[in-house]
Amino acid sequence: MLMLLENPWIMVLVIFLINIIYVTALTMRMILTLKGYRYFAAGVSVIEVLIYIVGLGLVMNSLDQIQNVLAYAFGFGVGIIVGMKLEEMIALGYIVVNVTTAEYDKEIPRTLRDLGYGVTHYAAKGRDGDRLVMQILTPRKYELKLMDTVKQLDPKAFIIAYEPKNIHGGFWVKGVRSKRLKAYDTEEI
Incomplete structure (x- = not known):
């Protein structure tokens, strides 16, 4: 696994995907909280924080690599869209x-x-x-x-x-x- 992350393009892809998953979870947690599903929101927040720590750790360990920072930022934006689309499909309430x-x-x-x-x-x-x-x-x-x-x-x-x-x-x-x-x-x- 460590060898895979030494490849700069795989690292960019991993950071991008991790942040999509993280922000999708963040968006879903916010929506669940607003709709009153507090226990589901709490469960999603545990997953959200675990993913956040891993993704942020990967970026912080290589701040000199601008492509990793950009992958993190673009993953954040795409994660918001994915989270909103997921909520539309679930359509709670x-x-x-x-x-x-x-x-x-x-x-x-x-x-x-x-x-x-x-x-x-x-x-x-x-x-x-x-x-x-x-x-x-x-x-x-x-x-x-x-x-x-x-x-x-x-x-x-x-x-x-x-x-x-x-x-x-x-x-x-x-x-x-x-x-x-x-x-x-x-x-x-």
């Missing part, structure tokens, strides 16, 4: 999507409920008349699917999405109808 539609059609909430979404709807008044407002809670991994579905049901709908901090009571206490959400294809709407 829920999202609330508020939809306002000029089409006062009660079939839209019914259709969304039949697909497995939790929908609360009510009448509202807008500048240009009556509106239908829907508040839809869904797992984050289905956010884009929900957006596409709403756009198919009403291409002119006004849509705002945000993450709720706490959820209590209601439809979601009994569990998510994710089998239904997974099963449908937006092209079928």
